[in-house]
Amino acid sequence: MAEEKVSYTEENIRSLDWKEHIRMRPGMYIGKLGDGSSPDDGIYILLKEVMDNSIDEFVMGNGRKIKIKIGDGSVSVRDYGRGIPLGKVVDVVSKMNTGGKYDSKAFKKSVGLNGVGTKAVNALSNYFKVESYRDGKCKKVEFSAGNITKEYDLEDTDKENGTFVSFTPDPEVFKNYNYKTNYIEKMLWNYCYLNRGLTIHYNSKRFHSKNGLKDLLENNMDGDPLYPIIHLEGDDIEVAFTHARSYGEDYSSFVNGQHTTQGGTHQSAFREAVARVIKDFYGKYEPVDIRQSIVAAVSIKVIEPVFESQTKTKLGSLEIEPGGKSVRAFVMDFLKKKLDNYLHKNPDVADIIEKKIKQSEKERKELSGIRKIARERAKKANLHNKKLRDCKIHYNDLKKERREETSIFITEGDSASGSITKSRDVNTQAVFSLRGKPLNSYGLTKKVVYENEEFNLIQAALNIEDDMEDLRYNKVIIATDADVDGMHIRLLLLTFFLRFFPDLVKKGHVYILQTPLFRVRNKKETRYCYSDEERQKALKELGKNPEITRFKGLGEISPDEFKHFIGEDIRLEPVILSKDHSIEEVLTFYMGKNTPQRQEFIIENLKIEEAITEEV
Known part of the structure; x- marks a missing residue:
């Protein structure tokens, strides 16, 4: 049978307008959509895009406070900058490639240089409102999915200059979304650390920083530093670092106020430079030993930064400014001068650093023999290992x-x-x-990661033996039954990650899979319920005598049903570390010897389930 020819004429060529294109291809503008369970999900990017404009006003010396309210899925941001020029309010939020940042004199070290930010927020919101206050006048416009629904005439106002933006992410685009307070607060704290003097009011909380990146480390470090935080500043660069008592390397990096969660050229330059300067100072030691347990933050400002995606999570710029010094040379020169001077002036700190390096070197050498045996064992195991069913993309x-x-x-x-x-x-x-319950690794050294075959295979599967740079999966999802054994296995895995690979949790890669406890159905409809409240609601809405199934374990759920729970409707609970307790305190409480505190906690929180299964 002859293949039917498809015509290709002028009618096949279609141009999408700006809002249609954003809604059809949102990933090009805000990265992934998500539901709010990850810190880089779209709903946080929408907030960030609006916030970046307010921050740029502060950087230019206009307005020292920003007010944010979030509730019932809606967001509002009020700054006290100059306000959008009243005749351009509509254009700035609805016309692509329109903005005040193309004039490099005004915003030469800004983040939002492409004129897309608030347009993407507008197009992806089912309600979007912008108000600009300038010199006693106010302009208001309302939109839905990028289309103007109401444009108000110019009004007189006694409100302070600035801009007010309110939006509700479109539930057709962001399904079942939910803002997590922890993620928002971390974002707002970062804005304050990088913009000293700025005050942000979020619902009922106030955010303000006096010491920049030094405050960032002090507020986010797990436990006390080994020595006072080294805080160095220069033109267009600020760094803070110390060493901790944990494993791994922990970096927070920023460019022009943007949190580059995936690092980039500036973070790589810092890693190289800090090891080189310290090695030259002592005249010995390997970079891997110098950097072990380092906790650091680095912020630089770049003219016309180049990022590797629209969401700006990884810096790609090789130069500080077009035709200027390389990022690598800029960071290296700064640390050569400032850090070397600091170490000479603070011999007590230099002694502590050297002791820490020697300890890391000793442990690395002790592990080297075990590593070799473990790698050979892992290679053999991988040839026959059916425990890992890998995917094609990493x-x-x-x-x-x-x-x-x-x-x-x-x-x-x-x-x-x-x-x-x-x-x-x-x-x-x-x-x-x-295979079964993992070993309780609380209180053990990293030696156990190589001696325990299962831990070694997990480490190899994730590819995180030396650092997080080559992590093979963005999300590490613990999928255990919702019973006592499942909870215990969950705790044992979290203990392993927090003990030896804390960055995996700190950087937001670890999640718990939520699976339904019940299936409630009648002849027309099937509902999966994740709590008893959802089950009760389903019973009311599905009428008389629906069939109820209680899932006691993941193995009871058929593959046909499971595809719903790990596909588009997946429910993940991120593992988030509380700032109130250190990792050591948490692990001691949950995994140490039975303490009176834990016994009290269990007694106070023990709930006897009232026969949920009675109606099942």
């Missing part, structure tokens, strides 16, 4: 479009992993099956 495949979607489910037993394996997306979802 997070460290920097050129792959779907790398952000990559995840690995860590499951208990073969029945649960079997259901997930059969229903997963083989491109982006991997499955690792545990």
Whole structure:
């Protein structure tokens, strides 16, 4: 049969207007959509795009406070800058490539240089309102999905100059979204650390920083530093660092106020420079030993920064300004001078640093022999290992479009992993099956990671032996049953990650998979319920005598059903560290010897389930 020819004429060529294009391809403008369970999900990017404009006003010396309110899925941001020029209010939020940042004299070290930010927020909101106050006059416009719904005449006002933006993310685009306070507060604190003197009011809380990146480390460090935080500043650069008592390297990096969560040329330059300067100061030691347990923050300002995506999470710029000094040379020269001077002037701190380096060197050498044996064992195990069902795309495949979607489910037993394996997306979802309960690694040294075969295989699967740079999956999802054994396995895995790879949790890569406890259905409809409240609601709405099934374990859920719970409707609970307790305190409480405090906690929080299964 002859293949039918498809005509290709002028009628096949279609131009989308700005809002249609943003709504059709939101990922090009705000990265991934998500539901708010990850800090880089779209709803936070929308807030950030509006905030960046207010921050740029502060940087230019206009307005020292910003007020933010978030409730019932809606967001409002009020700054006290100059306000958008009244005749350009509509254009600034609805006409592509329109903005005040193309004039490099006004905003030469700004983040939002492409004139897209608030247009994307407008197009992706089912309600968007902008008000500009300038010199006693006010202009207001309302939109829906980028279309003007109401434009007000110019009004007189006695309000202070500035801009007010209110928006509600469109639920058709952002399904079942929910703003997490922890993520918002971290974002707002970062704005304050990088913009000393700025005050942000968020709902009922106040955010303000006096000491910049020094405050960032003090407020976010796990436990006390080994020595006072070294805080160095220069033109267009600020760094703060110390060493902690934990494993790994922990970096927070920023460019022009933008949190580059995936690092980039400036972070790489800092890692290299701090090791080089310290090595030259002592005349010995390896970079890997110098950087072990380092906790650092670095912020630089770049003219016309080049990022590797619209969401600006990784700096790609090689130069501080077009035709100028390289980022690497700029950071190196700064640390050569400032850090070397500091170490000479503070011999007590230099002694503590050297002791820490020697300790790291000793541990590395002790581990080297065990590592070799463990690697050989892991190679043999991988040839026959059916515990890992890998996916095709990985997070460290920097050129792959779907790398952000990559995840690995860590499951208990073969029945649960079997259901997930059969229903997963083989491109982006991997499955690792545990043999049983992992070892309690509380109080143990890193030696156990190599001596324990299961821990070694998890480490190898994630590819995080030396650092986080080559992490193979963006999300590490603990998928255990919602029973006592499942909770225990969850705690044992979290203990392992927090003890030896805390950055995995700190950087927001670890999640708990929420799976339904009940299925309620009648002949027309099936509802999956994740709590007893949802079950009660389903019983009311589905009428008389629906069929109720209680899922006691993941292995009971068929692959056909499981595809709903790990696909588009996946529910993930991020593992977030509280600022109120250090990792050591948390692990001691949950995984140490039975303490009176833990016994009291269990007694106070023990809930006896009233026969949920009575109606099942």
